[in-house]
Amino acid sequence: KLSQRLQYILEQIPPGSVLADIGSDHALLPVAAVESGRASRAVAGEVNEGPLRAARKQVADAGLADRIDVRHGNGLQVLEAGEADVITIAGMGGALIATILDEGTDKLPGVRQLVLQPNVGEDMLRKWLLHSGWVVTCEHILEEDGKIYEILTALPESQSPLSQEDLYAQVQLAGGCTLTSALHLRMGPHLVKAPNKVFFKKWQGEIAKLQSVLKQVERSELESAREKREELQRQIEQLEEVLACLQ
Ligand code: SAM
Numbered sequence: 001k002l003s004q005r006l007q008y009i010l011e012q013i014p015p016g017s018v019l020a021d022i023g024s025d026h027a028l029l030p031v032a033a034v035e036s037g038r039a040s041r042a043v044a045g046e047v048n049e050g051p052l053r054a055a056r057k058q059v060a061d062a063g064l065a066d067r068i069d070v071r072h073g074n075g076l077q078v079l080e081a082g083e084a085d086v087i088t089i090a091g092m093g094g095a096l097i098a099t100i101l102d103e104g105t106d107k108l109p110g111v112r113q114l115v116l117q118p119n120v121g122e123d124m125l126r127k128w129l130l131h132s133g134w135v136v137t138c139e140h141i142l143e144e145d146g147k148i149y150e151i152l153t154a155l156p157e158s159q160s161p162l163s164q165e166d167l168y169a170q171v172q173l174a175g176g177c178t179l180t181s182a183l184h185l186r187m188g189p190h191l192v193k194a195p196n197k198v199f200f201k202k203w204q205g206e207i208a209k210l211q212s213v214l215k216q217v218e219r220s221e222l223e224s225a226r227e228k229r230e231e232l233q234r235q236i237e238q239l240e241e242v243l244a245c246l247q
Contacts, residue, residue, distance in 0.1 A: 002032050004144045005117065005151070006090070012115045012138070012153045013038040013086050020045060020084035022075060022100060023092055027055035031062045039086075042068045045078035076104025085112045090151075094121030098128035105132070114154045122150050123186045130185070135160035135167060139190035143198045148205075150188065175245035183242060195246050203243055210236050 002010065006029050013019060017039050021030045024044035033039035044059065046052040055070045062068075071078035076087075084107075089097045097118055101108070114134060118125050129136055134154040141150050157164070167189045168181040179192060191199050214232040217225050 002028060004142055005149050006032070008140055008142065008151055009088055009090055009115050009117060010036065010038055012113070012151070013088070014113065016040050017086040017113075018042070018084050020076075020079055020087045022078070022087060022089045023047070024055050024070075025051040025091070027058045027068065027070060029088060029090070030068050031058055031064060034064055034067050035062065040067070043079060043084060044068055044070045045073060045075070046070070047072070047074050074103075075100035076107040079104070079107045081107050082110040083107075085110065086115065087111055087113075088115045088117075090115075090117035091119060094118030094123070094125035098125050101128060101132070112155070112159065115151065116154070117149055117151045119149070122152070122188065125152065126185045126188070129154050130164055130168065133157045135162050135164060136189065137162060139188045141188070141191055141196065141198045141202065143201065148198055148202045150191070152188075173242075173245040177241045177245040179242065183238075187242075192242075192246065200243065200247070203239060207236055207239050207243075210239075 009029060010032055013033055015037055017033075019030055019033050019039035019042040021027070021033075021042060022045040024030060024046055027044040030039065030042035030044045034042055044055045046055055052070065052072050059065055059068045059070055089100060097116055101114075116125060126136060129152075133156060135157050136152050136154050137160055138153040139150060141148065143149075168184045170181060171179040173179060184192065187203065210232055214229060214236065217229050217232060
């Protein structure tokens, strides 16, 4: 049985897609995608030997070696241009996912949808998508086994019902706070529109982390610590204000 996280990613894949799952590890997602008909064929890309072997075994055990091609290589290098119409990249940092996409832009024409699940650094990934012509059309946040995950679905700008302007425009919230485009990039433009319990838990946790850094900085007498302290206080106040307005 798939984890809730992989199940949600699976459900974002339009039926009949040709899927490329990059950093596939055990190839659980491509196997489930082909078995469920979400994908007619799939490529599972892996850069590391151990996970590559695990992927090959999983695919062979499922009897799907004729429909899932397990390939060894870095990022999108395992793909031919135009080969995949949906790409999933899950379980890595947002900066690494952005690098994989950026280094593989020659493989992106023809791709109709990206489904991305960064473990951290969601803002860096949203920034890359914004500047590279991909519109985030859907975001989901969930908690599983004590970890919080965000899943982003993005479409090429030309095929998206939303524009980047719609997505990141500054918004004035009731209660007097302003959601700037920087806050949208950080917190997620869709997630802030319909914040759930997990969203509040994540950001309360982020505030707690900032407060603990602030406590350490407060012990320092250096002049540079004063600036750092003020910046941390500003960030904490801003996040607390926004959470209060969203509640
Ligand atoms: N995608 C699966 C999931 O979400 O459950 C596995 C996530 S696992 C934590 C990350 C996988 O990405 C590892 O198996 C790692 O070897 C692979 N990986 C990391 N960087 C990669 C890259 N540049 N190209 C291909 N695979 C990569």
